[in-house]
Amino acid sequence: MNLVKYLAVVAVMFFSFNFAFAKPIATSSSQPVAHDVHHGGQSESHGGMVDTKHEIDAYKEHHLADSHDFHLFSYGKEERKHIGFSLPVIVWTTQGLKTFMSSAFHHNDDGTYVYSHDGVKLVKLHSKIYELNSGATHLSFDADHHPINASKVLDFSITKSVVGMLLAGLLMILGFGSLAKGYKKGAIPTGIGRVLEPLVIFVRDEIARPNIGEKKYRKFMAFLLTVFFFIWVLNLLGLTPLGFNVTGNIAVTVCLALFTFFITAFSANKDYWKHIFWMPGVPVLMKIVLMPIEVLGMFTKPFSLLIRLFANITAGHAVVMGLIAVGYTAREALGIPGGFGVSFLLTLFITLIELLVAFLQAFIFTMLSSLFIGMAVEEHDHH
């Protein structure tokens, strides 16, 4: 019961931060300004203030995408001031590797600002960096708002997601490093280790052991534990007002799922492959029919992993932002106190659920990973 209380307190804390950050936008735009908004989800129509439904949608989409600078909040009615810091951009262009700070784009995210750097012209459009084709001076769009005279560059920037990952890794190394060091002093951990040790035991006894088996689980513990805590910490970071959305990034979940896929494939024993390519105990015709199905299964398993994590976290972020936005969109119908009251209650509720989802998704990912590994290393009884 104490754990539940603790979680509730943390949820409320996270949530009130979120709300506090949302507030300045609300007060600064309490008087709706009629503006026509550009097509294509641009929120710069009145200096980055978020007010109308369209702007809210654009803001949401902008948040769900990765970002090249670390934006905390903005203020100011006439001239928007953005508080945050820029991050290093590392891109592989036609002219080779280029590195500079993201402030070079001057917070421009709609491709209108062209940054020339060592002979390459770069623009940033919806958090993606494009290189203008030679001869082009500005970005042109087709009817669907896709750039036509520029190509995407290979982007190794230290983006917000990368910062999030590094932060999560650092937290893990600090936390579990201290737990590991604590064992040198005595068998019973102290401090933060008291919280972390049961979690490690949970992963070992509830996830790895029952699925992989007593004999072989140890080999996969490093991966399972790292992935479990990595996903969980990143999910929780995503609930803070820092606004990380790392595990809601398709590239990140693809990478995580591929790790599971390769570990499963490389640790699989002969029986596993035999069950895929030449299923024992069924007629030859069935063996041939089953082969493509089983091969497909090999890929659908990690695919389900990556989609599940991505969709859950993205949906969670979208719902939280959507409910905060209720405060603005329902302002006219319910009045400012009514709109924000409803928004507050709904967001509080959903943030609590998101806190559960953050754990649940980490758990499910690790659980299924260990299940797949367990299937691959299982010793079959020969009939």
Place this chain on the structure above:
Amino acid sequence: MNLIHDFSPGLFVIQAVILLVLILLMRKFAWKPILDSLQNREEGIQSALDAAENAKKELQNLQADNERVLKLAREEKEALLKEARELKAVILADAKSEAEKESEKIIKQAQETIVSEKRAALADLKNQVAGVSLQIAEELVKSELTNTGKQQELIAALLKENSLN
């Protein structure tokens, strides 16, 4: 949202590198020592529990042993006592029969002695009677020499007396 469009190859590569490095670092500096310590501790707890269980069993065994020894001693004591009691009875019976035999022997001897004494006494008596008879006869013979009538009378009386025997 377009998933393929949103997929950032650069982020993918960075994530792969970070994850790989993190797994290796965590394995070396965290998971291995943590899991080892946990295992050691669990084994320690298990062995302590086993030892306690063993000690308990040993104690129980010891108690059972003690009880057994005690019982054995008691039984031995009983047996000894019984034996002694039996021995006593036997000895008593033996002594009794011995005494009986002895007494019987003594009585028999006594009886034999009595009989022989009696015989001797009778013989003696007969001798004495014979002596007395001879003296009487002597007296008679002496008196008869003086009085023939009277002698006749005396002989008759004596004979009368003697015939009583």
